[in-house]
Amino acid sequence: GAGVSQSPSNKVTEKGKDVELRCDPISGHTALYWYRQSLGQGLEFLIYFQGNSAPDKSGLPSDRFSAERTGGSVSTLTIQRTQQEDSAVYLCASSSVGQGAYGYTFGSGTRLTVV
Amino acid sequence: LAKTTQPISMDSYEGQEVNITCSHNNIATNDYITWYQQFPSQGPRFIIQGYKTKVTNEVASLFIPADRKSSTLSLPRVSLSDTAVYYCLVGDDRDDKIIFGKGTRLHILP
Numbered sequence: 001g002a003g004v005s006q007s008p009s010n011k012v013t014e015k016g017k018d019v020e021l022r023c024d025p026i027s028g029h030t031a032l033y034w035y036r037q038s039l040g041q042g043l044e045f046l047i048y049f050q051g052n053s054a055p056d057k058s059g060l061p062s063d064r065f066s067a068e069r070t071g072g073s074v075s076t077l078t079i080q081r082t083q084q085e086d087s088a089v090y091l092c093a094s095s096s097v098g099q100g101a102y103g104y105t106f107g108s109g110t111r112l113t114v115v
Numbered sequence: 116l117a118k119t120t121q122p123i124s125m126d127s128y129e130g131q132e133v134n135i136t137c138s139h140n141n142i143a144t145n146d147y148i149t150w151y152q153q154f155p156s157q158g159p160r161f162i163i164q165g166y167k168t169k170v171t172n173e174v175a176s177l178f179i180p181a182d183r184k185s186s187t188l189s190l191p192r193v194s195l196s197d198t199a200v201y202y203c204l205v206g207d208d209r210d211d212k213i214i215f216g217k218g219t220r221l222h223i224l225p
Contacts, residue, residue, distance in 0.1 A: 004158075033212060042202070042217035043159070056212065091158045102149060104213060106158025 002026075004107035006092050012113045013082055021077040021110045025094030029105075032075050034067060035091045037109070043091065049075065082114045119203045124220040133190045135219050137203030140184050145207040148179060148186045153200045153218070162201075163188070190221075198223045 005024040013019050025032050034046040045059040049069045060066070064082075069075040079086055090110045095103040120138040127133045139148065147166050151159040152174075163170060165177040165186070176189040190197055202218040 035215070043215035045212055045214060048212045093158065102147070102161065102164050104151075104159075104161065106160065108157055 004092055004094055004105050006090075006107035006110050008110060009108065010111045010113075012115060015084060015114055016081055018078065018080045019082055019112065021079075021090050021112070023075045023077070023092030023094075023107060025073065025075070025092070026105055027073075029094035029096055030072065031095045032069055033093045033095075033104070034075070034077050035093065036061075036088045037091060038088045046077070046090075079112075082112075084114045087112055087114045119205055119216055121201075121203050121216065121219045123217065124222065126222045126224060127193055128224050129194055130192055133193050133197070133221060133223075135188045135190075135201055135203075135221065136185055137188070138185045139203070139205045142183050142205050143207070146205050147207060148177065148183075149204045149206075150175070150177065150188050151202040151204065151215075153202065155199075159200075159202060159215070193221075193223050195223050195225060197221065 004026055007022045011019055030051045032049045035043040036046055037043050047060055047067045048056040064080045067075060067077045077090060090112060091106055093104045093106040118141060121135060147164050149164040150162050152162045153159040162174050163172055163177045165179050167179050167183060170177045178187040188201060198221060200218040200220050202215050204213055
């Protein structure tokens with residue numbers, strides 16, 4: 001597609017439930033990133049996928065968070081047993097290799113509210 | 116990745132020129148300086164990148180002094196629609212992920 005697509009755009013879930021957030025990157029972009037942004041805060045790095053390499057999971061806040069990327073394209077971020085502190089906007093970005101900070105394209109995010 | 120420091124917030128008025136300065140004392144030789152803009156309810160978007168001296172595009176100008184330890188994003192004749200958060204980033208094209216700071220929250224008043 002023309003841009004990075006994220007779904008759903010909004011998600012309200014009950015505490016303790018599992019949620020899945022989806023990201024469709026720009027076609028041909030080999031790198032995919034997930035960030036989290038709490039209200040009024042900056043972006044917190046969560047996880048990074050690059051081609052067939054093992055993902056960089058160094059930003060995942062707990063073992064309740066996991067992500068996968070199938071076929072080098074679509075990615076799903078899963079949060080198990082959601083907590084109220086998980087409420088935030090989850091942003092996905094993709095880029096081509098070698099572009100560094102120049103080439104990130106972000107989606108509009110999924111606003112997650114845990115009640 | 117070099118750390119950056121920028122003001123938490125700024126206010127300005129429509130029609131004014133706004134300058135946001137970012138400090139990056141530990142910038143490395145291969146590092147570029149990149150600015151992103153984030154409107155409410157949207158993901159950040161790239162606005163400008165530079166290495167030294169001055170870069171200008173249709174959105175903004177970026178001024179980088181010779182020592183490259185700081186940079187200034189300049190927005191000419193701002194409008195209400197320029198209200199956003201502006202992030203200063205430093206790194207090179209080998210960096211595999213961007214670490215965003217809290218950015219500068221710019222509020223344009225009528």
